[in-house]
Amino acid sequence: MPECMVIMTRRPLEGQVFSVLEEQVQNIASIAQSGNTPIARGLVTVTVGNQVPEGIDVTTNLIFKSYPEYDDFQAGLMDNEAYIKRFDAIASKCQFVSIDLCEIIRPSEGRPEGFNAKYIVRNVFTAKPGKRSELIDVLVEQRESLTPGSPKANILKPLSSWDQIRSARTFDSYQALAESLNQIESPANRSGWGRVVDLTDQMTRTISKIQYTM
Structure with a gap:
Protein backbone atom coordinates (compact mmCIF):
# COMPACT_ATOMS: atom_id res chain seq x y z
CA MET A 1 0.00 0.00 0.00
CA PRO A 2 1.57 3.34 -1.04
CA GLU A 3 2.50 6.07 1.37
CA CYS A 4 0.74 9.39 0.96
CA MET A 5 1.56 13.01 1.74
CA VAL A 6 -0.72 15.82 2.79
CA ILE A 7 0.47 19.26 1.70
CA MET A 8 -1.18 22.16 3.50
CA THR A 9 -0.36 25.60 2.12
CA ARG A 10 -1.22 28.80 3.96
CA ARG A 11 -0.76 32.24 2.36
CA PRO A 12 -0.59 34.67 5.33
CA LEU A 13 -2.07 38.14 5.20
CA GLU A 14 0.39 41.02 5.11
CA GLY A 15 2.03 41.39 8.49
CA GLN A 16 0.98 37.91 9.64
CA VAL A 17 3.71 35.68 8.18
CA PHE A 18 5.63 34.96 11.36
CA SER A 19 2.51 34.74 13.48
CA VAL A 20 1.07 32.09 11.15
CA LEU A 21 4.42 30.30 11.04
CA GLU A 22 4.78 30.21 14.82
CA GLU A 23 1.22 29.03 15.40
CA GLN A 24 1.44 26.32 12.75
CA VAL A 25 4.70 25.00 14.20
CA GLN A 26 3.07 24.90 17.63
CA ASN A 27 0.03 23.18 16.14
CA ILE A 28 2.02 20.40 14.47
CA ALA A 29 4.35 20.06 17.47
CA SER A 30 1.36 19.49 19.75
CA ILE A 31 0.14 16.70 17.47
CA ALA A 32 3.60 15.12 17.39
CA GLN A 33 3.96 15.32 21.16
CA SER A 34 0.62 13.65 21.74
CA GLY A 35 2.36 10.31 21.23
CA ASN A 36 -0.64 8.88 19.43
CA THR A 37 -0.29 9.95 15.82
CA PRO A 38 0.00 7.97 12.58
CA ILE A 39 2.14 10.71 11.02
CA ALA A 40 5.37 9.03 9.90
CA ARG A 41 7.25 12.25 9.14
CA GLY A 42 6.46 15.91 8.75
CA LEU A 43 7.83 19.41 8.39
CA VAL A 44 6.79 23.06 8.35
CA THR A 45 8.45 25.56 6.01
CA VAL A 46 8.31 29.23 5.05
CA THR A 47 9.01 30.60 1.57
CA VAL A 48 12.37 32.32 1.08
CA GLY A 49 12.48 32.39 -2.73
CA ASN A 50 9.92 32.44 -5.54
CA GLN A 51 8.84 34.42 -8.56
CA VAL A 52 6.97 37.73 -8.48
CA PRO A 53 4.04 38.15 -7.86
CA GLU A 54 3.83 35.00 -5.75
CA GLY A 55 3.72 35.63 -2.00
CA ILE A 56 5.17 34.00 1.09
CA ASP A 57 3.62 30.68 2.08
CA VAL A 58 3.73 28.63 5.25
CA THR A 59 3.60 25.02 4.08
CA THR A 60 3.17 21.82 6.06
CA ASN A 61 4.03 18.35 4.72
CA LEU A 62 2.70 15.32 6.59
CA ILE A 63 3.52 11.76 5.50
CA PHE A 64 1.29 8.79 6.31
CA LYS A 65 2.11 5.14 5.69
CA SER A 66 -1.24 4.51 3.99
CA TYR A 67 -4.47 6.18 2.93
CA PRO A 68 -6.49 4.40 5.64
CA GLU A 69 -4.18 5.85 8.31
CA TYR A 70 -4.73 9.35 6.94
CA ASP A 71 -8.47 8.70 6.70
CA ASP A 72 -8.61 7.80 10.40
CA PHE A 73 -6.37 10.73 11.34
CA GLN A 74 -8.54 13.21 9.46
CA ALA A 75 -11.72 11.81 10.99
CA GLY A 76 -10.22 12.26 14.45
CA LEU A 77 -9.33 15.89 13.74
CA MET A 78 -12.82 16.66 12.52
CA ASP A 79 -14.15 15.54 15.90
CA ASN A 80 -11.53 17.51 17.86
CA GLU A 81 -12.98 20.89 18.85
CA ALA A 82 -9.65 22.20 20.14
CA TYR A 83 -7.96 21.42 16.82
CA ILE A 84 -10.79 23.00 14.83
CA LYS A 85 -10.50 26.21 16.85
CA ARG A 86 -6.73 26.32 16.30
CA PHE A 87 -7.18 25.64 12.58
CA ASP A 88 -9.73 28.43 12.19
CA ALA A 89 -7.66 30.86 14.26
CA ILE A 90 -4.66 30.37 11.98
CA ALA A 91 -6.83 30.45 8.85
CA SER A 92 -8.26 33.83 9.89
CA LYS A 93 -4.77 35.29 9.43
CA CYS A 94 -4.42 33.92 5.89
CA GLN A 95 -5.49 34.92 2.40
CA PHE A 96 -6.23 31.26 1.72
CA VAL A 97 -5.57 27.74 2.95
CA SER A 98 -5.24 24.84 0.52
CA ILE A 99 -4.85 21.13 1.21
CA ASP A 100 -3.65 18.55 -1.30
CA LEU A 101 -3.36 14.78 -0.89
CA CYS A 102 -0.65 13.09 -2.94
CA GLU A 103 0.43 9.55 -3.63
CA ILE A 104 4.17 9.14 -3.05
CA ILE A 105 5.55 7.65 -6.27
Whole structure:
Protein backbone atom coordinates (compact mmCIF):
# COMPACT_ATOMS: atom_id res chain seq x y z
CA MET A 1 0.00 0.00 0.00
CA PRO A 2 1.57 3.34 -1.04
CA GLU A 3 2.50 6.07 1.37
CA CYS A 4 0.74 9.39 0.96
CA MET A 5 1.56 13.01 1.74
CA VAL A 6 -0.72 15.82 2.79
CA ILE A 7 0.47 19.26 1.70
CA MET A 8 -1.18 22.16 3.50
CA THR A 9 -0.36 25.60 2.12
CA ARG A 10 -1.22 28.80 3.96
CA ARG A 11 -0.76 32.24 2.36
CA PRO A 12 -0.59 34.67 5.33
CA LEU A 13 -2.07 38.14 5.20
CA GLU A 14 0.39 41.02 5.11
CA GLY A 15 2.03 41.39 8.49
CA GLN A 16 0.98 37.91 9.64
CA VAL A 17 3.71 35.68 8.18
CA PHE A 18 5.63 34.96 11.36
CA SER A 19 2.51 34.74 13.48
CA VAL A 20 1.07 32.09 11.15
CA LEU A 21 4.42 30.30 11.04
CA GLU A 22 4.78 30.21 14.82
CA GLU A 23 1.22 29.03 15.40
CA GLN A 24 1.44 26.32 12.75
CA VAL A 25 4.70 25.00 14.20
CA GLN A 26 3.07 24.90 17.63
CA ASN A 27 0.03 23.18 16.14
CA ILE A 28 2.02 20.40 14.47
CA ALA A 29 4.35 20.06 17.47
CA SER A 30 1.36 19.49 19.75
CA ILE A 31 0.14 16.70 17.47
CA ALA A 32 3.60 15.12 17.39
CA GLN A 33 3.96 15.32 21.16
CA SER A 34 0.62 13.65 21.74
CA GLY A 35 2.36 10.31 21.23
CA ASN A 36 -0.64 8.88 19.43
CA THR A 37 -0.29 9.95 15.82
CA PRO A 38 0.00 7.97 12.58
CA ILE A 39 2.14 10.71 11.02
CA ALA A 40 5.37 9.03 9.90
CA ARG A 41 7.25 12.25 9.14
CA GLY A 42 6.46 15.91 8.75
CA LEU A 43 7.83 19.41 8.39
CA VAL A 44 6.79 23.06 8.35
CA THR A 45 8.45 25.56 6.01
CA VAL A 46 8.31 29.23 5.05
CA THR A 47 9.01 30.60 1.57
CA VAL A 48 12.37 32.32 1.08
CA GLY A 49 12.48 32.39 -2.73
CA ASN A 50 9.92 32.44 -5.54
CA GLN A 51 8.84 34.42 -8.56
CA VAL A 52 6.97 37.73 -8.48
CA PRO A 53 4.04 38.15 -7.86
CA GLU A 54 3.83 35.00 -5.75
CA GLY A 55 3.72 35.63 -2.00
CA ILE A 56 5.17 34.00 1.09
CA ASP A 57 3.62 30.68 2.08
CA VAL A 58 3.73 28.63 5.25
CA THR A 59 3.60 25.02 4.08
CA THR A 60 3.17 21.82 6.06
CA ASN A 61 4.03 18.35 4.72
CA LEU A 62 2.70 15.32 6.59
CA ILE A 63 3.52 11.76 5.50
CA PHE A 64 1.29 8.79 6.31
CA LYS A 65 2.11 5.14 5.69
CA SER A 66 -1.24 4.51 3.99
CA TYR A 67 -4.47 6.18 2.93
CA PRO A 68 -6.49 4.40 5.64
CA GLU A 69 -4.18 5.85 8.31
CA TYR A 70 -4.73 9.35 6.94
CA ASP A 71 -8.47 8.70 6.70
CA ASP A 72 -8.61 7.80 10.40
CA PHE A 73 -6.37 10.73 11.34
CA GLN A 74 -8.54 13.21 9.46
CA ALA A 75 -11.72 11.81 10.99
CA GLY A 76 -10.22 12.26 14.45
CA LEU A 77 -9.33 15.89 13.74
CA MET A 78 -12.82 16.66 12.52
CA ASP A 79 -14.15 15.54 15.90
CA ASN A 80 -11.53 17.51 17.86
CA GLU A 81 -12.98 20.89 18.85
CA ALA A 82 -9.65 22.20 20.14
CA TYR A 83 -7.96 21.42 16.82
CA ILE A 84 -10.79 23.00 14.83
CA LYS A 85 -10.50 26.21 16.85
CA ARG A 86 -6.73 26.32 16.30
CA PHE A 87 -7.18 25.64 12.58
CA ASP A 88 -9.73 28.43 12.19
CA ALA A 89 -7.66 30.86 14.26
CA ILE A 90 -4.66 30.37 11.98
CA ALA A 91 -6.83 30.45 8.85
CA SER A 92 -8.26 33.83 9.89
CA LYS A 93 -4.77 35.29 9.43
CA CYS A 94 -4.42 33.92 5.89
CA GLN A 95 -5.49 34.92 2.40
CA PHE A 96 -6.23 31.26 1.72
CA VAL A 97 -5.57 27.74 2.95
CA SER A 98 -5.24 24.84 0.52
CA ILE A 99 -4.85 21.13 1.21
CA ASP A 100 -3.65 18.55 -1.30
CA LEU A 101 -3.36 14.78 -0.89
CA CYS A 102 -0.65 13.09 -2.94
CA GLU A 103 0.43 9.55 -3.63
CA ILE A 104 4.17 9.14 -3.05
CA ILE A 105 5.55 7.65 -6.27
CA ARG A 106 9.11 7.94 -4.98
CA PRO A 107 10.05 9.05 -1.46
CA SER A 108 12.91 11.33 -0.58
CA GLU A 109 15.74 8.89 0.10
CA GLY A 110 19.50 8.49 0.20
CA ARG A 111 20.06 10.86 3.10
CA PRO A 112 23.84 11.16 3.69
CA GLU A 113 25.13 10.53 7.21
CA GLY A 114 25.08 13.73 9.24
CA PHE A 115 22.91 15.53 6.69
CA ASN A 116 20.98 18.46 8.19
CA ALA A 117 18.14 19.59 5.93
CA LYS A 118 17.74 23.37 6.05
CA TYR A 119 16.04 24.18 2.75
CA ILE A 120 13.56 22.52 0.43
CA VAL A 121 13.03 23.21 -3.26
CA ARG A 122 9.50 22.40 -4.38
CA ASN A 123 8.72 21.94 -8.06
CA VAL A 124 5.26 21.65 -9.58
CA PHE A 125 5.04 20.29 -13.12
CA THR A 126 1.88 20.56 -15.20
CA ALA A 127 2.07 17.79 -17.79
CA LYS A 128 0.73 18.16 -21.29
CA PRO A 129 -2.70 16.52 -21.72
CA GLY A 130 -2.44 12.77 -21.37
CA LYS A 131 1.30 12.87 -20.60
CA ARG A 132 1.41 12.73 -16.80
CA SER A 133 2.38 9.05 -16.55
CA GLU A 134 5.13 9.50 -19.13
CA LEU A 135 6.43 12.60 -17.36
CA ILE A 136 6.52 10.72 -14.06
CA ASP A 137 8.68 8.03 -15.68
CA VAL A 138 11.11 10.65 -17.00
CA LEU A 139 11.33 12.40 -13.62
CA VAL A 140 12.06 9.07 -11.94
CA GLU A 141 14.96 8.58 -14.36
CA GLN A 142 16.18 12.15 -13.93
CA ARG A 143 16.42 12.04 -10.16
CA GLU A 144 19.02 9.26 -10.41
CA SER A 145 21.44 11.58 -12.21
CA LEU A 146 21.20 14.58 -9.88
CA THR A 147 24.15 15.86 -7.88
CA PRO A 148 25.16 13.72 -4.89
CA GLY A 149 25.38 15.02 -1.34
CA SER A 150 21.66 15.58 -0.81
CA PRO A 151 18.73 13.15 -0.57
CA LYS A 152 17.06 12.21 -3.83
CA ALA A 153 13.98 14.22 -4.72
CA ASN A 154 10.58 12.78 -3.97
CA ILE A 155 7.98 12.45 -6.72
CA LEU A 156 4.32 12.94 -5.84
CA LYS A 157 1.08 12.47 -7.77
CA PRO A 158 -1.69 14.79 -6.49
CA LEU A 159 -5.06 13.10 -6.25
CA SER A 160 -6.83 16.41 -6.95
CA SER A 161 -5.32 16.85 -10.42
CA TRP A 162 -5.24 15.03 -13.74
CA ASP A 163 -2.03 16.64 -14.92
CA GLN A 164 0.12 17.90 -12.03
CA ILE A 165 3.20 16.28 -10.52
CA ARG A 166 5.04 17.55 -7.46
CA SER A 167 8.69 16.96 -6.66
CA ALA A 168 10.81 18.31 -3.81
CA ARG A 169 14.40 17.98 -2.68
CA THR A 170 16.08 19.09 0.55
CA PHE A 171 19.49 20.74 0.93
CA ASP A 172 21.80 21.66 3.78
CA SER A 173 23.00 24.95 2.26
CA TYR A 174 22.23 27.47 -0.44
CA GLN A 175 25.51 26.46 -2.10
CA ALA A 176 24.37 22.85 -2.48
CA LEU A 177 20.98 24.04 -3.70
CA ALA A 178 22.53 26.29 -6.36
CA GLU A 179 24.91 23.56 -7.54
CA SER A 180 22.01 21.15 -7.99
CA LEU A 181 19.96 23.62 -10.03
CA ASN A 182 22.99 24.42 -12.20
CA GLN A 183 23.55 20.71 -12.79
CA ILE A 184 19.96 20.21 -13.94
CA GLU A 185 20.43 22.87 -16.63
CA SER A 186 23.99 21.87 -17.59
CA PRO A 187 24.95 20.75 -21.12
CA ALA A 188 25.61 17.23 -19.80
CA ASN A 189 21.98 16.97 -18.70
CA ARG A 190 20.46 18.81 -21.66
CA SER A 191 18.96 15.70 -23.24
CA GLY A 192 17.32 14.48 -20.04
CA TRP A 193 16.00 17.89 -19.06
CA GLY A 194 14.78 18.41 -22.62
CA ARG A 195 12.56 15.35 -22.26
CA VAL A 196 11.00 16.89 -19.14
CA VAL A 197 10.40 20.18 -20.96
CA ASP A 198 8.85 18.43 -23.97
CA LEU A 199 6.25 16.74 -21.75
CA THR A 200 5.44 19.80 -19.65
CA ASP A 201 3.09 22.74 -20.17
CA GLN A 202 4.17 24.66 -17.07
CA MET A 203 6.75 24.45 -14.28
CA THR A 204 6.97 26.42 -11.05
CA ARG A 205 9.67 26.38 -8.38
CA THR A 206 9.77 27.72 -4.82
CA ILE A 207 12.52 27.67 -2.22
CA SER A 208 11.57 27.37 1.44
CA LYS A 209 13.37 27.27 4.76
CA ILE A 210 12.58 24.32 7.02
CA GLN A 211 11.42 25.61 10.40
CA TYR A 212 10.24 22.39 12.06
CA THR A 213 10.58 18.66 11.47
CA MET A 214 9.01 15.66 13.15
